[in-house]
Amino acid sequence: MFSLVLSIVILTTCLSFFSKSIGEKLQLLDMPDKGKIHSTATPIIGGIIIFLSLSLLFAFRFNSIENNQIILIIYLLSFFAVGFFDDKYNIFPSIRILIILIISLIFILLNDFVVIEKIFFENLNSEYYFGRLKIIVTLACILLLYVAMNMADGINGLVILISIGSIIIMKNLISISGLNLIDITLLSTLIALFPFNYNNKLFLGNSGTTILASYFIFTSIELNYYSKVDVFSIISIFLIMGIDMVRLFFLRLLKKKSPFARDQKHFHYILFKKFNLIYANLIYVSLSFFPIIISNIIKTSVIYFIFISIFTYFVLIFKFDN
Numbered sequence: 483m484f485s486l487v488l489s490i491v492i493l494t495t496c497l498s499f500f501s502k503s504i505g506e507k508l509q510l511l512d513m514p515d516k517g518k519i520h521s522t523a524t525p526i527i528g529g530i531i532i533f534l535s536l537s538l539l540f541a542f543r544f545n546s547i548e549n550n551q552i553i554l555i556i557y558l559l560s561f562f563a564v565g566f567f568d569d570k571y572n573i574f575p576s577i578r579i580l581i582i583l584i585i586s587l588i589f590i591l592l593n594d595f596v597v598i599e600k601i602f603f604e605n606l607n608s609e610y611y612f613g614r615l616k617i618i619v620t621l622a623c624i625l626l627l628y629v630a631m632n633m634a635d636g637i638n639g640l641v642i643l644i645s646i647g648s649i650i651i652m653k654n655l656i657s658i659s660g661l662n663l664i665d666i667t668l669l670s671t672l673i674a675l676f677p678f679n680y681n682n683k684l685f686l687g688n689s690g691t692t693i694l695a696s697y698f699i700f701t702s703i704e705l706n707y708y709s710k711v712d713v714f715s716i717i718s719i720f721l722i723m724g725i726d727m728v729r730l731f732f733l734r735l736l737k738k739k740s741p742f743a744r745d746q747k748h749f750h751y752i753l754f755k756k757f758n759l760i761y762a763n764l765i766y767v768s769l770s771f772f773p774i775i776i777s778n779i780i781k782t783s784v785i786y787f788i789f790i791s792i793f794t795y796f797v798l799i800f801k802f803d804n
Contacts, residue, residue, distance in 0.1 A: 486543065486663075487670045490535045494674035497534070501525040501684040510569055512685055524682060526569050528675055529689025533562050535671040536664070543663055550704065551664055553593060558696050560585045565692030575742040579625065582692075586624045586699075590617055595707040596700065598623060604712035605783050624699050626727070627720060631695040632688065633730065634723040637750045638759060639680035642672050643767050645694050648719050651771060652698075655778050656715050657705050668697065680759070714785045718773040721788060722749065722766060722795055729799070749799065756802045769794060 497504065505511050505525025512524045540547070540555055547555070564581050567573060573581075589596050598620040600611040612619045635641045649669055653661050661669070678684050686694075702716050717724075726749040731741040739745075746755075753762035773787035 486539065487666065490538060490667055490670040491674045493538060494531055494535060494671050497527070497531050498675060498678040498684060501527050501678065505684070510687065512687070524685050526685045526687030526689075528679060528684055528686035529562055529565055529569070529691075529693055531675060532668070532671050532690055532693050533559065535667050539663060539667045547663060550595065551662065553589070554664060554697070554700050554704075557589055557700050558693050561696035562689050562693040565687065565689030568688040568692075579629070582628055583621055583625060586621060587617070590620055595704050596620070598703055598706060601706065601713040602710045604714070605785065609710070620703065623703075626724065627699050627702075628692070628695045630720060630723040630727040631698070632691050633727050633748065634750065635686060635691045636748050637754050637762055638682055639676060639763050640750055640766060641686055641691055641694065642676050642679055643763055644723070644770060646672050646676075647767060647771050648698060651719060651774055652701060652705070652716075655774060656711055657709060712784065714783075714788060715774055718784050718788050718791075719770060721773070721791060722770045725792065725795060747803065749795065752799065752803050765798070
């Protein structure tokens, strides 16, 4: 295990160190414009680095990977391909979403455990089954998390911090299953990537946020299929990015703009302008993980703390969005 982690960290660090040259060679550079906050051309190869880390795991630890994990890796790489081509050729959002839904539908039809058949409410100690609507509900949840995570990628370090925290929380607080090889690979890669991303040396790109979104989509659905996991516990992790997505969609539609139009009305941009990068990340991540962490500490329902996070989110929006 140590040799695997060390190899991944070395690979990630080396590729990150030469990210500028790699980005220029592959023509994967995010150019500054009025809708962005960076002022120099920045390589968008974070997704490629994550892809190579997973490929390294697949190549050297294939015999140690379970069947469901192989399906997960294929799912991740399918999403990565969509993100990569978007980084390269700037695919229309509607086409990209359609491809994501088609890929997901194929996996749903081939694998029962990639379907949201029911949800469990811990407060009521009861399950609700979707019946014939299960495929539609699953695709809707996939779409929402995919879009929300892509929209959350706006300031340096945020998506990586959310991903690191979410992996640890999902596997140690929600499911208590512990980390598997894929989790360890992703964590090792993200931790090594963080200083480069935070210091504006490289971006995750759409390929990076997409592959991470696919991981959380697959893992959440699989966890829900095999275990009685409180639906609000999973929702709480992605709560802030989900609420921000919905707020922005309505705000843009009211202004007769495309819901996918680029602007700086995102919660993370508002925090960044008012405070700085460190505090913007800290506030966003704290609001995201506060409900599940506190509910586990004091052994009570997460839903009460979800309301606190939602209230705090809107207070900050109304106070600082001038």
